[in-house]
Amino acid sequence: MATRAASHHTLYQVSTATALVQGIYQGAVRVGTLREHGDLGLGTFENLDGEMVIVDGQFFQARSDGSVRECNDDVLSPFAVITRFAPDAAVTLTQDPDLSHLSSGFDRLRHSDNIFFALRVDGHFDYVHARAMCRTKEGVPLVEAAAVQPEFEFRDVEGTLVGFWTPEYAKALNVPGYHLHFVSADRTRGGHLLQCRGAGLRLQIQREGDYHIALPETEDFLKADLRRDPAADLAKAEGEKK
Ligand code: ZN
Secondary structure (H helix, E strand, O other): OOOOOOOOOEEEEEOOHHHHHOOOOOOOEEHHHHHHHOOEEEEEOHHHOOEEEEEOOEEEEEOOOOOEEEOOOOOEEOOEEEEOOOOOEEEEEOOEOOHHHHHHHHHHHOOOOOOEEEEEEEEEEEEEEEEOOOOOOOOOOHHHHHHOOOEEEEEEEEEEEEEEEEOHHHOOOOOOEEEEEEEEOOOOOEEEEEEEEEOOEEEEEEEEOEEEEEOOOOHHHHHOOOOOOOHHHHHHHHOOOO
């Protein structure tokens, strides 16, 4: 609960991390519906057809062939997280030698490990390592799908990272820790962030005290076994390959 004086920031999410890990990829929500719940966020598309990047109210699909296109309202998503972004705090990092440094910058802006945070980074990146999921059959576990994901390296690129920090206790629902998606300023390149470097990057953060989950009523979600802990699979599927 936010205090009366503070504005009330709501994180709106469709489906759960466990469902995604289990291969529940049927489209559950239209982009047009997501649009009513915010202007910054991330997600994926029906049958895991690329990475969703939502910035300034525009919805982009970064696909495995390297293309990025703006989505129309009828496109379907099985998993998405979105908020109306009005940052509480900001900092400019003089140096960002890698993603762990960027994460530390956000760690210093977070005042708790027990609420959610929305994140945005803008600036010039020396290096971005990203990936975009390939269209995948329903029911193929995320770890298997992620093992064959195309990866991209971008150098000297202006762009924006958007995403969220999720508390460890919420790992069945959302990706714990930092989860960021990238789109270039010219909106031609993007994907799920694996690594980045830059200097003079501007970090903005917003606390999220309200958490709203819309559970899919698709047949696959209703019948899935969602009892297992997805944390190990998420770490493997969402991080940089070691
Ligand atoms: Zn992602």
